[in-house]
Amino acid sequence: MRSLNYHHLRYFQAVARSGNLTRTAGQLNLSQSALSAQIRKLEEQLGHKLFERKGRQLVLTEAGHIALAYADDIFGAGDALVATLTEKGPREVRELRVGALATLSRNFQIAFLRPLIGRDDVIIRIRSGRLEELLRAIEAYEIDVVLTNKPPEPDRSARLVRHEVARQAVGLISTPDRVRAGDTAELMLNREPVLLPTRETSIRADFDAYCERWNIKPKVVAEVDDMAMLRVLTREGHAVAVVPPIVVKDELDSGELKLVAELPGIFEAFYALALRRRFPNSLVEALLSPE
Numbered sequence: 001m002r003s004l005n006y007h008h009l010r011y012f013q014a015v016a017r018s019g020n021l022t023r024t025a026g027q028l029n030l031s032q033s034a035l036s037a038q039i040r041k042l043e044e045q046l047g048h049k050l051f052e053r054k055g056r057q058l059v060l061t062e063a064g065h066i067a068l069a070y071a072d073d074i075f076g077a078g079d080a081l082v083a084t085l086t087e088k089g090p091r092e093v094r095e096l097r098v099g100a101l102a103t104l105s106r107n108f109q110i111a112f113l114r115p116l117i118g119r120d121d122v123i124i125r126i127r128s129g130r131l132e133e134l135l136r137a138i139e140a141y142e143i144d145v146v147l148t149n150k151p152p153e154p155d156r157s158a159r160l161v162r163h164e165v166a167r168q169a170v171g172l173i174s175t176p177d178r179v180r181a182g183d184t185a186e187l188m189l190n191r192e193p194v195l196l197p198t199r200e201t202s203i204r205a206d207f208d209a210y211c212e213r214w215n216i217k218p219k220v221v222a223e224v225d226d227m228a229m230l231r232v233l234t235r236e237g238h239a240v241a242v243v244p245p246i247v248v249k250d251e252l253d254s255g256e257l258k259l260v261a262e263l264p265g266i267f268e269a270f271y272a273l274a275l276r277r278r279f280p281n282s283l284v285e286a287l288l289s290p291e
Contacts, residue, residue, distance in 0.1 A: 006074070008042040011035060012050060013071040019058050042067075065141045066279040096283040097143040098126045099134035101150065103226040105247045108270050109147055112165060115287060122283065135160075138273065144281040146273040149201070163272045163288050168244035170203055170266040175237035176258045185261040186214055193221040193239035195230060206266040207242055244268045 011028065015035070018024045025035040043050050048063035060068060096116060100109050109126070116122045127134075127143065134146045135156060152160055172185045178192060189211070196218075197203045204223075211218060221239050224230045227247045234241040234248060234257060241248075242263065251257040274284055 004045070005041070008038050008045075009067075009071050009074065011038045012042050013068060013075065015039060015051075015058065016060055016064065016068045016071075020056075021058060060141075062141070062277060062279065093121050093123050094283060096122060096124050096145075096281065098124060099137055099143040099146045100126055100128050101131055101134065101146075101148040102128040103228075104147060104149060104270075105227045105244065107246045107249050108166065108168075111246070112147060112270070112272070112287065116283060135273075138275050141275075144274070145284045145287075148271050148273065149268055151269075151271060152273060159276060161274045161276055163274070164269050165272045165288070166270040168246050168268050168270070169262045170207070170242060170268055171245050171262045172240055172260040173234055173243055173245070173248055173252075173257050174240040174260050175235075176255070177237070178240060179258055179260060183260065185263060186216060188240055188260055189216045189218045192219075194218040195222050195224065195233050195239045195241040195243075196220055197227075197230065197242070198223045198225040200225065201268075203242065203244075203266060203268050207263070210263060210266055242266075 011024075011030075014028060015021055015024045018027075021035060022032050025032045028035065030038075039050065046063065046067065048067075049061050050064035050067055051058045052061055053059070098109075098113070110117070113124060116124060127137075129137075131146075131148055131150055131152070134143065134148070135152060137143045138146050139159065151162060172188060174188065174192070179188070196207065199205070210216070222233060224233065227243065230241060230243055231248050231251075233239070234243065235251060240260070245252060245259055245262075248257050252259055272284075272288060274280065274288070
């Protein structure tokens, strides 16, 4: 097997960054045909097309995105070598780019990422947003994995692999002062004001079915789509809340809040969505692999 020609790789990196062959050739003091030939030789050696043309723009293929990531690592490692030996900077680390639904439980995010947190060879970059925004980002190879409690629409399912990474029971949570001796979830739901997730969530659909089954008529005082806000409102103590205990884990551990009961048949599923790729990020695979 022939060794990689790093001149070809450097030329490829420059074109990939600019997206324009003619402009890059001028910057490198090469003819356009000579630069095209260098890229073509690299594609032949790697066995994959690295670019596809869309109008006048060169767009990276999936293999091109992978090659660019390696090129950045390779030349970044060279810079890091110089920086390390001259004591001018840190060494190179691997990167995991995570997109998290803005309303998702922070405790779940930490639990999912915990195997990588604190490793000195990994940097985790987390961005929050709406699900549609995050799905567009992963399809553009801008992030590696999306964390959500909402499965994607069917038209997206063919391009994405959905992993259910956790399934949490949902409970009735209260400040201790609201709980009376002998209280059950049914008694409190009929007596106390209630905080609920919005109707778009699977929790709410299951909760409404639960109330119908047990003839419970809750006094709903707020509907919230943000688990962080639901957590804050629950701590205020003006109402009981229907949430997964993981959302308020710290408050349950400290005794600030109390789990009255888990509600039978009501769960929240948490998903990790990854793009179907020939070259997946190994850090994502490590998080999703069973122990």
